[in-house]
Amino acid sequence: MFCEVHEASGTGSAALSGEAAQNHIMMTEYDTGLTGTVFDIQRFSVHDGPGIRTVVFIKGCSLRCIWCSNPESIKRRPQIGIYPDRCIGTGKCGECLEAVPAADLLIVKERKVVGLNTDRPEVCLPCAAVCPTGALKVWGEKTTVGEVMTEVLSDRQFYEESGGGLTLSGGESLIQARFAVELLKAAHVEGLNTCVETALNYDAEVLDKALPYMDLAYCDLKHMDSGAHKRFTGVANERILENLKKIVDSGTRVVIRIPVVPGHNGTEENLRATAKFLVDDIGGNVVQIQLLPFRKLGVEKYAALGMPYPMKDFEAPPRDVWERDIRQFAAMMSAYGLNAVAGSGARIPK
Numbered sequence: 001m002f003c004e005v006h007e008a009s010g011t012g013s014a015a016l017s018g019e020a021a022q023n024h025i026m027m028t029e030y031d032t033g034l035t036g037t038v039f040d041i042q043r044f045s046v047h048d049g050p051g052i053r054t055v056v057f058i059k060g061c062s063l064r065c066i067w068c069s070n071p072e073s074i075k076r077r078p079q080i081g082i083y084p085d086r087c088i089g090t091g092k093c094g095e096c097l098e099a100v101p102a103a104d105l106l107i108v109k110e111r112k113v114v115g116l117n118t119d120r121p122e123v124c125l126p127c128a129a130v131c132p133t134g135a136l137k138v139w140g141e142k143t144t145v146g147e148v149m150t151e152v153l154s155d156r157q158f159y160e161e162s163g164g165g166l167t168l169s170g171g172e173s174l175i176q177a178r179f180a181v182e183l184l185k186a187a188h189v190e191g192l193n194t195c196v197e198t199a200l201n202y203d204a205e206v207l208d209k210a211l212p213y214m215d216l217a218y219c220d221l222k223h224m225d226s227g228a229h230k231r232f233t234g235v236a237n238e239r240i241l242e243n244l245k246k247i248v249d250s251g252t253r254v255v256i257r258i259p260v261v262p263g264h265n266g267t268e269e270n271l272r273a274t275a276k277f278l279v280d281d282i283g284g285n286v287v288q289i290q291l292l293p294f295r296k297l298g299v300e301k302y303a304a305l306g307m308p309y310p311m312k313d314f315e316a317p318p319r320d321v322w323e324r325d326i327r328q329f330a331a332m333m334s335a336y337g338l339n340a341v342a343g344s345g346a347r348i349p350k
């Protein structure tokens with residue numbers, strides 16, 4: 001399919017002729033009908049790349065970080081979260097019972113909807129769609145490249161004024177590789193800056209396809225010890241480190257993001273090993289290293305999805321302690337000649 005979005009923006013090829021028109025058509029070609037699953041689109045973000053940005057959250061992740069605060073991002077398919085406290089009761093409301101395709105799919109206790117009786121929650125999407133209180137919440141929606149780009153391009157003037165553009169996040173932003181690459185390509189066709197937030201756990205071929213359309217990559221590094229990486233995230237780190245090298249070697253600008261989790265990866269030993277790797281193995285060629293504090297977020301979402309919260313026994317240190325620790329870790333990594341900062345708010349160097 002051709003770029004309906006671009007043509008709708010009033011810069012279509014009608015005003016061009018001959019070779020220029022042909023080149024324009026080739027340039028504006030991207031597959032608007034390609035589908036993927038997205039669980040959120042946030043406009044006016046200022047922390048996920050330069051300028052004002054629209055962040056598209058792609059559903060699905062191949063890691064299982066025990067500190068993940070976005071459990072709704074992990075499965076690729078749409079899911080329904082259940083918040084029984086928000087249900088006003090099947091006696092007063094009952095909208096979901098009328099929409100449900102089979103009577104026994106919803107679990108009702110004391111006149112409140114408390115669960116789903118299926119491992120295919122997508123069959124209950126009609127119930128969630130009619131719930132007036134948010135007691136049934138849908139995460140994830142099948143959409144197309146064209147639909148996403150229509151929303152993204154509605155803020156074109158803000159990108160042009162601020163140097164912003166499109167950021168893909170997740171989950172893992174490249175897990176639906178064809179869909180993600182097509183979005184990046186569409187953004188470039190439309191003249192937008194692109195950023196990708198990635199945990200880097202995929203085959204190198206995915207990067208081969210995405211790199212031509214990637215202006216800035218935010219790359220997670222979770223742990224330098226592969227055994228510990230596997231323990232905390234479910235996967236080893238060798239492929240992740242190889243992919244990081246590949247991105248850096250391509251000349252794409254890279255920001256490293258490290259979630260600093262006390263007692264897990266937030267140790268001097270791990271962060272020194274990370275600094276040494278970045279200097280020795282990739283020549284320090286990253287524009288910034290962001291050390292991000294861990295907070296116990298997402299507990300309610302785990303419960304809504306019927307998932308156990310892996311960090312339930314974790315005792316977070318007081319705020320002044322973790323703030324001090326992160327500042328000290330940033331200073332320690334900076335001593336290796338790296339641009340390490342506490343948090344995600346610092347300006348990214350040009």
Ligand code: SF4
Pocket residue numbers: 086087088089090093094095096097112113130131132133134135136
């Ligand atoms: S539609 Fe929502 S609020 Fe109404 S009964 Fe169902 S779960 Fe409860």
Ligand code: SF4
Pocket residue numbers: 061062063064065067068069070073074170171172199
């Ligand atoms: S990589 Fe991110 S989204 Fe995936 S499990 Fe880890 S924290 Fe969650």
